[in-house]
Amino acid sequence: MVELARFYASRGLKISRASMQYVWDVDGVRYLDLHTGHGAAFLGHGNPRIVKRVYRQWMEIGVCTPQFECNIQAEASRLLSSILPEGWSVFFQNSGAEAVEAALKAAWLYTGRVRVAAFKGSFHGRTLAALSVTWNPKYRSGLPALEMVDFLPFNNVSGLDAIGDEHAAVIVEPVQGEGGVVPASIDFLREVAKAARRAGALLILDEIQAGFGRTGYTWAYQRAGIEPDILVAGKSIGGGFPVSMVAARKDIVEALKGRHGSTHGGNPLALAAVAGGVEVLTSEDVPAKAMVRGKELMELLAGIESLRGVRHVRGLGLMAGVELRRNPGPVLRCLQERRILAIKAGITVVRLLPPYMVTPEDLGVAVDGLRECIRREAGG
Numbered sequence: 001m002v003e004l005a006r007f008y009a010s011r012g013l014k015i016s017r018a019s020m021q022y023v024w025d026v027d028g029v030r031y032l033d034l035h036t037g038h039g040a041a042f043l044g045h046g047n048p049r050i051v052k053r054v055y056r057q058w059m060e061i062g063v064c065t066p067q068f069e070c071n072i073q074a075e076a077s078r079l080l081s082s083i084l085p086e087g088w089s090v091f092f093q094n095s096g097a098e099a100v101e102a103a104l105k106a107a108w109l110y111t112g113r114v115r116v117a118a119f120k121g122s123f124h125g126r127t128l129a130a131l132s133v134t135w136n137p138k139y140r141s142g143l144p145a146l147e148m149v150d151f152l153p154f155n156n157v158s159g160l161d162a163i164g165d166e167h168a169a170v171i172v173e174p175v176q177g178e179g180g181v182v183p184a185s186i187d188f189l190r191e192v193a194k195a196a197r198r199a200g201a202l203l204i205l206d207e208i209q210a211g212f213g214r215t216g217y218t219w220a221y222q223r224a225g226i227e228p229d230i231l232v233a234g235k236s237i238g239g240g241f242p243v244s245m246v247a248a249r250k251d252i253v254e255a256l257k258g259r260h261g262s263t264h265g266g267n268p269l270a271l272a273a274v275a276g277g278v279e280v281l282t283s284e285d286v287p288a289k290a291m292v293r294g295k296e297l298m299e300l301l302a303g304i305e306s307l308r309g310v311r312h313v314r315g316l317g318l319m320a321g322v323e324l325r326r327n328p329g330p331v332l333r334c335l336q337e338r339r340i341l342a343i344k345a346g347i348t349v350v351r352l353l354p355p356y357m358v359t360p361e362d363l364g365v366a367v368d369g370l371r372e373c374i375r376r377e378a379g380g
Contacts, residue, residue, distance in 0.1 A: 018045035042236035050239035050276035057272035092266035096208035096234035097125025099244035107169035110255040121179030174220035180346035181321025189224035212236040215317035216291030238273030334373035
């Protein structure tokens with residue numbers, strides 16, 4: 001029997017089914033899912049609107065290269081027009097890392113420059129170019145990562161003076177997820193945009209985790225009143241279906257013509273999932289719901305910030321981090337024992353990524369469980 005390779009440590013839980021904010025193990029025990037597949041199931045597990053779209057598309061046609069035309073291409077484009085800047089172009093990939101790779105290629109080809117400015121604490125993916133703009137050295141150790149990257153301090157305006165006319169792009173997350181759930185300040189995002197403009201570098205906003213309604217805005221950068229040259233998104237946009245996208249000004253996308261492609265990028269099933277995702281986002285006013293539930297979550301979390309095992313609580317919308325004074329592994333295991341799934345971020349942070357339909361009761365259960373686990377495992 002072929003053994004499946006595991007790159008993540010097992011959580012010792014075998015999940016048999018899922019629906020919206022809950023999953024069930026093989027014994028029928030229900031868990032509240034605040035892990036959501038690294039945030040991919042923000043629109044819920046098996047959201048009916050998305051499932052129907054994908055099923056209907058599979059029955060019609062499941063494979064159609066962009067060299068040909070099919071109905072879902074125009075439908076996805078029409079729906080995306082309601083949430084993207086006027087006159088932009090979009091193309092699809094399969095994962096967030098692929099989208100980052102394509103965005104960087106576009107910036108290099110468009111500007112003719114080679115250097116990239118990224119930020120300490122960043123995470124942009126595990127393929128080589130995406131890895132090169134990812135801060136944590138352990139991910140790059142032993143690999144020939146690209147060397148023309150300058151890592152600048154995150155949320156520190158003074159460090160932006162290092163962005164100059166040798167930079168093709170500046171890539172930034174409006175909320176650092178893997179880096180510890182650290183929102184960029186509004187002033188910082190505005191100054192990053194200004195610094196990129198002054199240098200003639202393209203501004204790439206990585207919204208793979210924070211985007212598509214999770215922070216209370218369709219795109220997290222909107223809270224700062226800025227506009228990127230290139231936007232990359234993934235995870236939530238297809239309701240958990242493996243799909244990502246790169247959206248940019250048309251002249252930037254033109255630089256990639258003849259220089260980029262993907263066998264499965266923009267396949268009909270992925271486009272159907274995206275179409276369904278946009279319909280859910282807009283018809284159910286997902287950003288507004290995330291804003292309301294997010295405020296409730298942060299209010300509840302404020303009540304545990306005084307615990308001896310907690311350093312800090314932070315977040316934006318339905319993206320929250322509780323920074324502990326020690327490794328969060330025991331707390332995550334304790335939460336799982338209490339039928340709550342969460343995820344680590346950075347070195348000491350418990351990350352909570354609830355789906356938008358999470359209820360106030362769910363949040364209360366989650367925070368009560370977190371309080372008990374911190375007291376038991378981290379010393380409250």
